Amino acid sequence: MPVKTTATGEPLDAATLRELRAIVGAEHVRHADGDVTPYARDATPLFRARPGAVVHPASTEEVAAVLRLAGARGIPVVPRGAGSNLCSATVPLEGGIVLVLTRLDRILEISAEELLAVSQPGVTSAALADAAAAHGLLYAPDPGSRSVATIGGTVATCAGGLRGLKYGVTRNYVLGLEAVLGTGEVIRTGGRLWKDVAGYDLTRLLTGSEGTLGVITEVTLALLPAPGTAGNGLAYFPTLADAGRAVTRVIAAGIVPATLEFLDARCVDAVEQHARLGLRRDAGALLIFGDDGEPAAVAQRLDRMAELCRDTGAIEVSVAGHAAESEALLAARRCTLPALSRLGSITILEDVGVPRPRIAEMVGHIDDIAGRHEVTIATFGHAGDGNLHPTCVIDKGDDEAAERAHLAFGEIFRTAMRLGGTITGEHGVGAAKLPYLTERLGAAQIDLQRRIKAAFDPAGILNPGKAGS
Amino acid sequence: MTGFTPDLLNRCIACGFCLPACPTYALTKDETSSPRGRIDLMRALDEGILPADDPRVREEAAFCLGCRACETVCPAGVQYGDLLEEWRDQQWQGTGRPLVARLLMILVDARWRVRLLGLLRRHARTRGGPQGPSLMLGCFERALFPKVSRAARRLFPELAAPAAQGCCGALHAHNGDSARGRRMAEELGRRLPGTIVTTSGGCAAHLSSVLGRDRVKELSQYAYERDTPGGDPAETAGRPRIALQDSCHLRNGLDVWREPRAMLERVGTYVELPSAGTCCGAAGTYALVRPRDSRRVLDAKLDEIEAAGVDYVAVVNPGCYRQLDQGLRRRKSRVRAVHLAELLAGERPRRRAQ
Ligand SMILES: Cc1cc2nc3c(=O)[nH]c(=O)nc-3n(C[C@H](O)[C@H](O)[C@H](O)COP(=O)(O)OP(=O)(O)OC[C@H]3O[C@@H](n4cnc5c(N)ncnc54)[C@H](O)[C@@H]3O)c2cc1C
Ligand code: SF4
Ligand code: SF4
Numbered sequence: 001m002p003v004k005t006t007a008t009g010e011p012l013d014a015a016t017l018r019e020l021r022a023i024v025g026a027e028h029v030r031h032a033d034g035d036v037t038p039y040a041r042d043a044t045p046l047f048r049a050r051p052g053a054v055v056h057p058a059s060t061e062e063v064a065a066v067l068r069l070a071g072a073r074g075i076p077v078v079p080r081g082a083g084s085n086l087c088s089a090t091v092p093l094e095g096g097i098v099l100v101l102t103r104l105d106r107i108l109e110i111s112a113e114e115l116l117a118v119s120q121p122g123v124t125s126a127a128l129a130d131a132a133a134a135h136g137l138l139y140a141p142d143p144g145s146r147s148v149a150t151i152g153g154t155v156a157t158c159a160g161g162l163r164g165l166k167y168g169v170t171r172n173y174v175l176g177l178e179a180v181l182g183t184g185e186v187i188r189t190g191g192r193l194w195k196d197v198a199g200y201d202l203t204r205l206l207t208g209s210e211g212t213l214g215v216i217t218e219v220t221l222a223l224l225p226a227p228g229t230a231g232n233g234l235a236y237f238p239t240l241a242d243a244g245r246a247v248t249r250v251i252a253a254g255i256v257p258a259t260l261e262f263l264d265a266r267c268v269d270a271v272e273q274h275a276r277l278g279l280r281r282d283a284g285a286l287l288i289f290g291d292d293g294e295p296a297a298v299a300q301r302l303d304r305m306a307e308l309c310r311d312t313g314a315i316e317v318s319v320a321g322h323a324a325e326s327e328a329l330l331a332a333r334r335c336t337l338p339a340l341s342r343l344g345s346i347t348i349l350e351d352v353g354v355p356r357p358r359i360a361e362m363v364g365h366i367d368d369i370a371g372r373h374e375v376t377i378a379t380f381g382h383a384g385d386g387n388l389h390p391t392c393v394i395d396k397g398d399d400e401a402a403e404r405a406h407l408a409f410g411e412i413f414r415t416a417m418r419l420g421g422t423i424t425g426e427h428g429v430g431a432a433k434l435p436y437l438t439e440r441l442g443a444a445q446i447d448l449q450r451r452i453k454a455a456f457d458p459a460g461i462l463n464p465g466k467a468g469s
Numbered sequence: 470m471t472g473f474t475p476d477l478l479n480r481c482i483a484c485g486f487c488l489p490a491c492p493t494y495a496l497t498k499d500e501t502s503s504p505r506g507r508i509d510l511m512r513a514l515d516e517g518i519l520p521a522d523d524p525r526v527r528e529e530a531a532f533c534l535g536c537r538a539c540e541t542v543c544p545a546g547v548q549y550g551d552l553l554e555e556w557r558d559q560q561w562q563g564t565g566r567p568l569v570a571r572l573l574m575i576l577v578d579a580r581w582r583v584r585l586l587g588l589l590r591r592h593a594r595t596r597g598g599p600q601g602p603s604l605m606l607g608c609f610e611r612a613l614f615p616k617v618s619r620a621a622r623r624l625f626p627e628l629a630a631p632a633a634q635g636c637c638g639a640l641h642a643h644n645g646d647s648a649r650g651r652r653m654a655e656e657l658g659r660r661l662p663g664t665i666v667t668t669s670g671g672c673a674a675h676l677s678s679v680l681g682r683d684r685v686k687e688l689s690q691y692a693y694e695r696d697t698p699g700g701d702p703a704e705t706a707g708r709p710r711i712a713l714q715d716s717c718h719l720r721n722g723l724d725v726w727r728e729p730r731a732m733l734e735r736v737g738t739y740v741e742l743p744s745a746g747t748c749c750g751a752a753g754t755y756a757l758v759r760p761r762d763s764r765r766v767l768d769a770k771l772d773e774i775e776a777a778g779v780d781y782v783a784v785v786n787p788g789c790y791r792q793l794d795q796g797l798r799r800r801k802s803r804v805r806a807v808h809l810a811e812l813l814a815g816e817r818p819r820r821r822a823q
Contacts (some may be wrong), residue, residue, distance in 0.1 A: 030501075034525025037513050038506035043483050056499065083500060084485040102498035122498070124489060147542070148485045338482070338544035345479035396479060 012052045012097070016073060020055055020097075023065045028056040028103075039080070039098045040091065044432060045346045046402065047088035051078070051098040058103045060178060060186060060217040067215065068184030070097060071459045077182075078463050079211035081121065081153030084145045086349055087430030089157065089210050093465040099215065101152050107131050108218070116175060116192060117221045121152025125159075128221070137223040140167040143426070144334065152216045158208030160426030162333070163258040165384030166291075169426065171207045173222045179206055179214035182457025192220060205452070210428050211463040213456040231298050232259060232290030232326040233319035235309035236283035240264055243285040244360030246312040247383045250289070250305050251356070257305065259290035260384035261333045264363060267340065267380045267391075268332075274339040277332055283315055287383065288333055290326070336380045337391065343376070344393035346402075350409055354421035356386040365415045366390050373408035375401060387425035414439070429467040437467065472559040473515050473552065480547045481508045487539035487549075492748050492766050493532055501525065502532055504539035504549055511556055521559060530560045531567065532762065534755055535643055536717035536748035550722060554647040561645025567758040570644040577608040577636035578649075584632055586612040593618035593630040602664035602686075604628040605657070605676075608636035610669060610787035617668050617787070620814035621688060624697065625666070634660050637667075639675035643753050654679035666691045668810050670716025670786040671753065674723050687719055688810055689729035689785055697732070697813060709780040709817065711737040714770075714793060714806075715746045716786035729785050729809055736812050740779050744770050751792035767796050774804055780820060783809045797821075 031053040076096030104120035125146040129139040142161040160169040176190030190203040237243040263286045320326035341347040354362045370377035381388035394401040413423045453468035487504035494503040513519040592615035638653025658680045673687035720726040750766030784790045793806035803820045
């Protein structure tokens with residue numbers, strides 16, 4: 001993958017800058033080189049483009065005024081939360097304004113009575129979950145990046161997480177939105193109701209729209225009663241195929257666990273090398289299973305899952321005795337990516353999805369493809385929902401390796417689609433996956449998506465060069 | 470420019486996990502004043518995308534508190550403190566260094582001047598060369614808070630405290646002269662040959678990085694290992710309520726934070742402040758170089774301290790001592806800042822009248 005940089009990012013003209021300053025205040029408009037350089041990228045490696053200006057609005061009205069101005073002048077606007085996305089969704093490939101929503105950082109309401117929260121977009125996912133927990137409530141979506149990712153960003157990418165199978169993903173929790181369209185119009189979709197079918201479901205359409213349809217300025221989210229307890233167990237298998245069979249048996253037994261995460265042997269090796277958690281390195285795969293709910297029920301389900309793993313040929317199975325041990329098990333999963341990143345200087349984390357029964361088959365293909373392209377790819381992911389993260393580590397400046405990785409991932413995406421899967425399970429399309437989107441959706445749907453985009457954003461200013469373009 | 474160790478710079482995977490831990494990001498919500506943003510600026514310098522005299526690059530090298538809170542949450546193990554030293558080594562050459570830092574560095578550069586600093590103050594001192602462990606007197610603590618070393622010696626009479634020991638060089642290391650900072654630490658290590666006990670978390674971290682962790686003990690560690698008794702834990706009535714301000718480098722650099730809490734529990738009722746582990750804004754020379762930002766960082770903490778209903782807020786670093794003492798005085802708060810050593814030595818300064 002060659003480094004994507006563009007020569008745009010010319011500072012905006014003086015008159016535009018002046019008007020922007022009048023809208024949000026002078027200190028919230030930045031355009032000098034040093035000020036905007038860090039906004040040339042997000043958490044995605046290899047993509048970089050300098051914005052013309054960075055603007056930090058503090059209210060819906062300011063967002064609307066910025067969009068009206070940008071629409072009239074045809075200036076691209078890239079909404080940005082924490083910039084933790086992994087698909088170069090916030091890289092301003094066509095220059096223009098990076099519109100940062102982090103100053104909109106208030107939780108407006110937590111209602112235990114109505115089981116909902118109302119929040120501004122710049123609040124982090126973890127802060128919202130903590131606020132809910134203080135009321136004995138659960139905000140279920142828990143992306144690995146929850147401590148940094150913003151509510152706006154997680155809604156705009158429809159973020160998943162470690163408990164997708166049981167709890168679903170962000171879209172299952174968005175009840176209503178306030179958003180500013182590319183025209184500067186402010187709309188409020190959905191609301192505080194679980195049942196509401198008045199009109200098209202624009203809430204769902206905006207969820208996962210990656211900043212290409214509107215700027216989200218307020219979110220109403222569904223909460224659940226917090227589960228009494230959570231527990232985890234761990235099983236080693238001779239091969240990933242065995243682990244895959246165990247997952248199938250667990251679900252066939254009527255258990256829908258909160259956690260079913262797997263690591264392939266390369267991941268286990270890397271984790272052990274870096275974190276020394278005492279994991280076995282002689283197995284072909286590691287499966288972490290877990291559930292939450294009433295203590296007795298959790299214990300029973302954990303035992304049952306352990307039994308099913310043993311029956312499917314697990315080499316070793318253990319169930320955590322208490323909460324701290326349980327957390328320690330998850331640590332293995334949480335530190336997989338950083339552990340892998342230590343193998344080189346650039347870490348390309350991908351995000352394909354396949355139907356659950358085909359996980360082992362897919363991982364087999366990934367190994368095969370990596371071998372043919374002479375790159376090292378380690379795979380971990382969410383066994384419960386078929387979402388895999390093949391991860392390739394290369395060295396900075398090794399353009400040949402980058403190109404080989406690029407080709408390998410192209411094949412991996414196509415293989416996933418052939419197996420009935422997708423090019424991205426939770427990280428999004430951004431600019432990184434755009435080249436594969438037509439293959440995934442077909443020409444007719446791409447056309448329709450463009451027409452939808454044009455209806456929300458007739459001037460085409462919102463996050464150009466990404467999904468919908 | 471190639472003043473950065475490539476391995477340090479390449480370690481960062483740009484995940485952004487450090488953003489919520491950073492006090493300056495909390496103030497601005499601007500990526501450019503976050504740890505990841507600063508590392509990106511360093512990379513831009515390294516790759517020639519930005520020149521060394523870019524005003525924002527200069528500003529961020531100074532705006533950063535150097536508290537290293539970002540290190541504790543980094544999944545990739547980025548050693549931000551080391552990167553910052555390398556960054557300031559490049560940016561703060563000669564006149565690039567803030568004037569106050571320059572003056573202070575000159576002041577403590579020679580041993581005789583450090584000695585002079587404490588000459589008129591009654592800090593602890595013993596004659597002759599040390600035999601066993603010795604107490605580091607610090608350069609500014611001996612001048613500003615001589616009572617701390619006296620308290621430490623009362624607690625641990627075995628500690629030698631020769632006046633001619635110089636400065637540990639942390640000041641230099643954090644202000645753009647890490648080579649000199651190392652040499653000064655080595656020199657101090659020669660003058661105090663055994664275990665060095667220090668009442669300053671910041672000095673402990675710097676000394677440890679040069680002399681190795683075995684040679685250096687911060688006071689709470691030393692006290693904890695010796696099982697130093699405090700007051701009578703059974704006697705609850707009249708026990709003071711005490712909060713703690715962690716020393717950033719002690720906590721984030723050396724992972725020492727349980728020890729001061731354990732010690733405080735022996736002398737009073739310990740109250741954990743929500744922000745106990747985050748920087749108070751003293752940050753070495755920061756409070757002098759950037760008083761406005763330093764106060765912005767401090768203000769929220771003072772609110773917390775007052776809301777916590779405590780008698781004392783304990784400190785384990787002279788910079789924090791000065792910062793909190795002044796902040797609380799300015800507010801005419803009744804809460805007193807006091808060093809852990811003083812509390813352990815049995816001192817109970819009276820609450821200030823309102
Ligand atoms: C280590 C690591 C682990 C991760 N783990 C997971 C995981 O488990 N599951 C998962 O799904 N993702 C994961 N991610 C990816 C990322 O954290 C998510 O995509 C997250 O939702 C992004 O939130 P953000 O605030 O950083 O958004 P940004 O990265 O700033 O933006 C993401 C997209 O949302 C748009 N956007 C942001 N805010 C708004 C707004 N207010 N209005 C309109 N559009 C907006 C942007 O234009 C962009 O298209 C991980 C990332 C990292 C680095
Ligand atoms: S947490 Fe560490 S790896 Fe992630 S952006 Fe910050 S410094 Fe870089
Ligand atoms: S050292 Fe402190 S102020 Fe500097 S980047 Fe890290 S967390 Fe922020």
